[in-house]
Amino acid sequence: xxxxxxxxxxxxxxxxxxxxxxxxxxxxxxxxxxxxxxxxxxxxxxxxxxxxxxxxxxxxxxxxxxxxxxxxxxxxxxxxxxxxxxxxxxxxxxxxxxxxxxxxxxxxxxxxxxxxxxxxxxxxxxxxxxxxxxxxxxxxxxxxxxxxxxxxxxxxxxxxxxxxxxxxxxxxxxxxxxxxxxxxxxxxxxxxxxxxxxxxxxxxxxxxxxxxxxxxx
Numbered sequence: 176x177x178x179x180x181x182x183x184x185x186x187x188x189x190x191x192x193x194x195x196x197x198x199x200x201x202x203x204x205x206x207x208x209x210x211x212x213x214x215x216x217x218x219x220x221x222x223x224x225x226x227x228x229x230x231x232x233x234x235x236x237x238x239x240x241x242x243x244x245x246x247x248x249x250x251x252x253x254x255x256x257x258x259x260x261x262x263x264x265x266x267x268x269x270x271x272x273x274x275x276x277x278x279x280x281x282x283x284x285x286x287x288x289x290x291x292x293x294x295x296x297x298x299x300x301x302x303x304x305x306x307x308x309x310x311x312x313x314x315x316x317x318x319x320x321x322x323x324x325x326x327x328x329x330x331x332x333x334x335x336x337x338x339x340x341x342x343x344x345x346x347x348x349x350x351x352x353x354x355x356x357x358x359x360x361x362x363x364x365x366x367x368x369x370x371x372x373x374x375x376x377x378x379x380x381x382x383x384x385x386x387x388x389x390x391x392x
Contacts, residue, residue: 179385270374272323319372324353
């Protein structure tokens, strides 16, 4: 049986940017520059994985705007937080989604939880004494699953019950509008929460998790 694998690259965002906000007249210009630098770095990583020139890559978008490679059979998804960039890719695992957050990010935890958490998620978070790590695992799982589905924010966050367990670092969740997805949470360097999600495929032995390799640059 061919092993299903997901390769995840993690890079400090500052290392991708040669210029800072102070070099630009306004925030919009800086954000455009940052977006272009991220896109260039993404393309370099994809080309290295495919062993082809960057110029050989062609991209298209799904119905709701999620980009995909139209020139090669390689599934990917990427994201960035304030400080980190993350790219997940796989040849065999389809419908990938990834999200990352810094554990020290200042968040209105309870207000956002009341708005975005499913009732069961909120109850579990309360039972965990409002543990920030659990909050970020739920949040990044929601984001990763919705990105994997391709619907993104078109699905109400509080309608998705991720079923994140207080002590397990991965699981499976379903929603009638998007189907079933599996996910895995990672705490890296005790500073960031990273979650990757993918459409779950059932085999004769039940759900099979792929091998996941994290490469920190």
